[in-house]
Amino acid sequence: MKQTKTVLPWLSGLIFILVLSTASAGETVNDPLPAWNSGTTKQRIIDFVDGVTDSNSSTFVPVNKRIATFDNDGTLWSEKPTYFQLLFIIDRVKSMAADHPEWKTTQPFKAVLDNDMAALKAAGMHGLLELTMATHAGMTTEAFELIVKEWLATARHPTTGKAFTEMVYQPMLELLDYLRANDFKVFIVSGGGLEFMRPWTETVYGIPPDQVVGSSIETRYEVRNGKPVIVREPKIHFIDDKDTKPLAINRFIGQRPILAAGNSDGDFEMLEWTTSGDGARLGLIVHHTDAKREWAYDRESSEGRLDRGLDEADQKGWLLIDMAQDWKEIYPAVNDQ
Amino acid sequence: MKQTKTVLPWLSGLIFILVLSTASAGETVNDPLPAWNSGTTKQRIIDFVDGVTDSNSSTFVPVNKRIATFDNDGTLWSEKPTYFQLLFIIDRVKSMAADHPEWKTTQPFKAVLDNDMAALKAAGMHGLLELTMATHAGMTTEAFELIVKEWLATARHPTTGKAFTEMVYQPMLELLDYLRANDFKVFIVSGGGLEFMRPWTETVYGIPPDQVVGSSIETRYEVRNGKPVIVREPKIHFIDDKDTKPLAINRFIGQRPILAAGNSDGDFEMLEWTTSGDGARLGLIVHHTDAKREWAYDRESSEGRLDRGLDEADQKGWLLIDMAQDWKEIYPAVNDQ
Numbered sequence: 001m002k003q004t005k006t007v008l009p010w011l012s013g014l015i016f017i018l019v020l021s022t023a024s025a026g027e028t029v030n031d032p033l034p035a036w037n038s039g040t041t042k043q044r045i046i047d048f049v050d051g052v053t054d055s056n057s058s059t060f061v062p063v064n065k066r067i068a069t070f071d072n073d074g075t076l077w078s079e080k081p082t083y084f085q086l087l088f089i090i091d092r093v094k095s096m097a098a099d100h101p102e103w104k105t106t107q108p109f110k111a112v113l114d115n116d117m118a119a120l121k122a123a124g125m126h127g128l129l130e131l132t133m134a135t136h137a138g139m140t141t142e143a144f145e146l147i148v149k150e151w152l153a154t155a156r157h158p159t160t161g162k163a164f165t166e167m168v169y170q171p172m173l174e175l176l177d178y179l180r181a182n183d184f185k186v187f188i189v190s191g192g193g194l195e196f197m198r199p200w201t202e203t204v205y206g207i208p209p210d211q212v213v214g215s216s217i218e219t220r221y222e223v224r225n226g227k228p229v230i231v232r233e234p235k236i237h238f239i240d241d242k243d244t245k246p247l248a249i250n251r252f253i254g255q256r257p258i259l260a261a262g263n264s265d266g267d268f269e270m271l272e273w274t275t276s277g278d279g280a281r282l283g284l285i286v287h288h289t290d291a292k293r294e295w296a297y298d299r300e301s302s303e304g305r306l307d308r309g310l311d312e313a314d315q316k317g318w319l320l321i322d323m324a325q326d327w328k329e330i331y332p333a334v335n336d337q
Numbered sequence: 338m339k340q341t342k343t344v345l346p347w348l349s350g351l352i353f354i355l356v357l358s359t360a361s362a363g364e365t366v367n368d369p370l371p372a373w374n375s376g377t378t379k380q381r382i383i384d385f386v387d388g389v390t391d392s393n394s395s396t397f398v399p400v401n402k403r404i405a406t407f408d409n410d411g412t413l414w415s416e417k418p419t420y421f422q423l424l425f426i427i428d429r430v431k432s433m434a435a436d437h438p439e440w441k442t443t444q445p446f447k448a449v450l451d452n453d454m455a456a457l458k459a460a461g462m463h464g465l466l467e468l469t470m471a472t473h474a475g476m477t478t479e480a481f482e483l484i485v486k487e488w489l490a491t492a493r494h495p496t497t498g499k500a501f502t503e504m505v506y507q508p509m510l511e512l513l514d515y516l517r518a519n520d521f522k523v524f525i526v527s528g529g530g531l532e533f534m535r536p537w538t539e540t541v542y543g544i545p546p547d548q549v550v551g552s553s554i555e556t557r558y559e560v561r562n563g564k565p566v567i568v569r570e571p572k573i574h575f576i577d578d579k580d581t582k583p584l585a586i587n588r589f590i591g592q593r594p595i596l597a598a599g600n601s602d603g604d605f606e607m608l609e610w611t612t613s614g615d616g617a618r619l620g621l622i623v624h625h626t627d628a629k630r631e632w633a634y635d636r637e638s639s640e641g642r643l644d645r646g647l648d649e650a651d652q653k654g655w656l657l658i659d660m661a662q663d664w665k666e667i668y669p670a671v672n673d674q
Contacts, residue, residue: 064545141587185547198591208401209591210522211547216588221580221606228610230587237588243558250478250567251553251574252589254535254546269558273565 032178035171035329042326044319045175048282052258053182059280063183067257069213069249069270070176072190072197074263074304075286076205077168078157080295082117082303084164085196086128088151092135109134121302125191129236132193133217137234141195141219144232148199162331165204170329172261172286176205179259187257189213189249191241191266195232213252215240241266246273263288264304271309271318283318285309290324369515371665372508378663381656382512385619389595390519396617400520404594406550406586406607407513409527409534411600411641412623413542414505415494417632419454419640421501422533423465425488429472446471458639462528466573469530470554474571478532478556481569485536499668502541507666509598509623513542516596524594526550526586528578528603532569550589552577578603583610600625601641608646608655620655622646627661 036042051059052066073079093103093112103109108127111119120127136144152165160167176186188197188207194214201207218233240248246269249257260267260274261284271283288297288304298306313320323330373379388396389403410416430440430449440446445464448456457464473481489502497504513523525534525544531551538544555570577585583606586594597604597611598621608620625634625641635643650657660667 064539067547185545187547194588194591202401208522210404210524210589212591219584219587221583221610223609228583228606228613230583230610246558246565246567247556250556251531252547254531254549269565272560273558273567276565 032181033171033174035174035327037326037328039326041319041321045282045284048259048280049178049182052280061258061279065255065258066179066182066184067187067253067255068179068184068259069187069189069253069257069261069274070172071262071264071267071270072188072192072214074288075261075267076172076188077164078294079303080297081158082121083128083192084157084167085132085192086120087155087158087164088148088196089128089131089135091151091155092147093131096135124302125239125241129215129239132196132215133234133236136193136195137217137232140229140231142229144195145199148196152200162334165200166334167331168204169286169327170332171327173205173332175261176207180206184259185211187211187213187249187253189240189245189260189270191215191239193217213240213248243269245270249273258282260284261286262309264306265308266304268309268312272316275316275318283313283316285313285318285320287320287322289322290327290330292324293330294323296324369518370508370511372511374663374665376663378656378658382619382621385596385617386515386519389617398595398616402592402595403516403519403521404524404590404592405516405521405596406524406526406590406594406598406611407509408599408601408604408607409525409529409551411625412598412604413509413525414501415631416640417634418495419458420465420529421494421504422469422529423457424492424495424501425485425533426465426468426472428488428492429484430468433472461639462576462578466552466576469533469552470571470573473530473532474554474569477566477568479566481532482536485533489537499671502537503671504668505541506623506664507669508664510542510669512598513544517543521596522548524548524550524586524590526577526582526597526607528552528576530554550577550585580606582607586610595619597621598623599646601643602645603641605646605649609653612653612655620650620653622650622655622657624657624659626659627664627667629661630667631660633661 051057052061073083090112108123192214194216197212198209201212216237218235218237219230256277257274259282260271263286275281275283388394389398410420427449445460529551531553534549535546538549553574555572555574556567559568593614594611596619597608600623612618612620
């Protein structure tokens, strides 16, 4: 009896410490999205996550079905004045032009060399992919990875002067973390090139290479002097956009997401596919409304054109994220040293 | 002082319990592969895993690079008298034949209806995939998933009488678990159909749908009465075999595995690609040597033909798993009730 009594103060001290640390963990959980302003948008996201993770809720979803897919351009990072991958391509075309005199008179290369953005935009997504083929093929996958990494380390955005990987959205980084903390498996499903994204998505978004789905070119396996390589070929394998996004989700992920986020009509079918499944579903559209801190565009934009999605979001139950209204910050604070 | 003294017995009791439970956990770790006989094969696998997970080892590999890929047919489950997917197809062809009178005179369908296994085998992997297209297309992905699940629940192997999902290799199930316990991310990379495997790989192998890579057919997105579906089309999209396995690994997984396991020359390039990377690598070949408990075959077999791999395994440093010698058990014990 005596021993029990003397042990008790020690035990209650321990319990006090345990309770304290639980409480402070609890406070963090209470504001999982600090860069989001309070309001219905933030609340609906939190309510959705609470509902699918509460095993007593009628909307509970088991961990292995908690799949979330995110578009990249305009959803996780900016896409103005044009897609960042196109800015990468422009730099590549210019640095390779000496070896390709025919590019001076052939579109869409001519447009790049002439800095003719209008002609470039007119070439559209397929023009972009043609440029991708021409500038990104012929080398091994390992050589291409190095080219992408070097460009990202040195290139700067034409108007903000930031590194491109600093132009990711802080509120979306928090959303990715919040979902993962609630046992979601988070994927990128983007029209961008698979191997343009994979060298940096793990560091920047915490999304590993095998959880990145995108457009791709053909490749071939070759053994060079006993050493195998994978060579990138100038031929489109798959374009991941609009109605092919659900097909890519089916092929790469193999189950229907319960949450999908996009910003353009290129994401319409991904959101439609996601939110028409049974049970709790969430479709998110980042609406670019912030001309001051980022860019404001929707129906008339050549990048991230959002027209049908804007018309039908309400009827489909999709949540429009009003960037100007809902986001306290746009980009992560940069540690200038 | 008095309090410290009286607390001590209580504390040392606690420590004793902690030490005990650590020790018993330690014993489990000491035999992570109980269905494997002691010997060099088992030891080399354990040494490899110890080396890549020990942060003080020169062969340490960070968690996010611990990628392992496994072939399925003949590597994780049996493939005799023929590929289980082909047995599924045979059942499908027979049940659909009334609607396809032309099949009576057209190969490879005729072979199936005539139970002519020789003619069927002569059609090879491409014949198998042609049959897959014809019998597996035209329905939605969700309908196909149900067909696969129903077949697996009712069909039985022609000679063992077991359910097909009971004919997975117990030693390989342990290896999958052992790798995952050491923070490997484990993928299937198989010539089999993506959507034939995904309905059951999570339950049977603990491998979720997005970690299954395989052959696939074309699909299309369609909205039927406001409800979107993905329809399977009778056209090959990608065959995942031989030199296309590294390409599929690159496209789906996006980084080179450090461990790959196969059983046939269809896995040669996957093992070559895996083991020619820098640092510690392990290539495993399941050699079917056990005519008594499973099947014995290699160079002359139409399923799982292993010829070049057998010649070059030694020179490449790949580890041949001698099924008769190295495996204590073949299939998991079934709970007959």
